[in-house]
Amino acid sequence: MPLRVTFVAAARSSPLLAERFEDDRPLDQAGWGEVERVARELLPLAAAELRYCSPTPRSRATGEGLGYAPLVQLGLRDCDMGRWRGLTLGEAMAREPEAVDAWLADPRATPHGGESLVDFITRVGGWLDTRPVEDGCRVVAVAEPSVIRAAVVYALKAPPSTYWNIDVRPLSTTSVTGRAGRWNLRFDGVSAQTSRA
Numbered sequence: 001m002p003l004r005v006t007f008v009a010a011a012r013s014s015p016l017l018a019e020r021f022e023d024d025r026p027l028d029q030a031g032w033g034e035v036e037r038v039a040r041e042l043l044p045l046a047a048a049e050l051r052y053c054s055p056t057p058r059s060r061a062t063g064e065g066l067g068y069a070p071l072v073q074l075g076l077r078d079c080d081m082g083r084w085r086g087l088t089l090g091e092a093m094a095r096e097p098e099a100v101d102a103w104l105a106d107p108r109a110t111p112h113g114g115e116s117l118v119d120f121i122t123r124v125g126g127w128l129d130t131r132p133v134e135d136g137c138r139v140v141a142v143a144e145p146s147v148i149r150a151a152v153v154y155a156l157k158a159p160p161s162t163y164w165n166i167d168v169r170p171l172s173t174t175s176v177t178g179r180a181g182r183w184n185l186r187f188d189g190v191s192a193q194t195s196r197a
Contacts, residue, residue, distance in 0.1 A: 003131055004186070005139040006045055006175040007148045008066070009168050010059040011035045020088055021081035023144075026057040027065075031170070035065040038171050042066050045173075048138040050131070052076065054147055062171070063142040070142055075127030078144045082114030107160035117160050120146075125154030129180035148174050155183035 011031035013023060027035070046067045053063040053070035055077050063070035084092045092112075093100045099111035107117040115123075124147055131139055143151075145168035153163050155176045168174065175186040 002177045002184075003133055003137050003139065003179060004175060004177045005128065005131060005141060005151075006048070006173055007151060008042060008045065008062070008140060008142045009145050009148055009170050009172045009174075010054065010056065010062045010142055011065075012170045013058045020086050021092070022078045022085045024057060024086075027061045031058065031062075032065070034171055035062055039066055042171070042173070045140040048140040049134075050137070050139045051141075052139065053142040054078065054144050056144055059142045059144060066142070068140060068142065070140075073127065073141070075123060075130075076141060076143050076147050078146055079117070079120040079150075080114035082110070082112035084112040084114070104164070107163075117163060121150045121153050121160055121163065124150040128154060128176070128183065133179055145170075151176065152185060155185055 011027050011034045013025040013028050013031055043066065051063070051068040051070045052073045053059045053068070053076070055072045055074060059076075060070070060072065081087075087095075089100070096111070102109045102111050103117075110116045128151055131137075148168045149163050149166040152158075152166055152174060153160060155178075156162070173188070175188060176183045177186050178184050
């Protein structure tokens with residue numbers, strides 16, 4: 001059996017329009033409520049041999065709230081947004097519209113002085129490729145939605161621009177299976193036989 005890595009998107013720390021680059025805010029009340037509502041459904045993932053999380057407060061709190069006791073992984077940190085750190089996309093656009101346009105158009109651009117989208121995807125992919133390769137090993141990682149999007153782009157060997165077309169909702173799960181350099185996206189759901197039972 002191949003290695004299986006299941007990513008769990010961190011619960012929210014703000015309404016979607018108030019999301020900030022490299023957001024270090026803790027879970028808000030709504031985020032905690034979401035964790036409580038899905039904890040029972042996501043608790044089986046705690047049986048994974050390895051449990052990790054992004055270093056953000058909301059990723060750590062989500063992992064703890066779900067009963068995973070995850071180990072923080074710096075390789076799962078959000079994209080380094082340089083001087084735009086802590087800003088919303090709208091705020092960055094108001095301050096530097098041409099720089100934001102360049103960043104959105106070119107995955108190698110770093111007008112903010114931080115990490116390019118290509119470098120971010122490569123870093124997250126490097127983390128994925130260095131997971132233990134024991135047959136059948138299961139890994140769960142609570143991460144920021146941006147990190148999960150980067151992992152999906154890397155796993156599929158998709159063009160970096162694909163990153164902008166992936167929507168990762170809070171507390172959703174995304175699994176990849178395989179080994180270093182050979183990953184498959186896995187969709188889990190209730191099979192027809194299971195749903196009849």
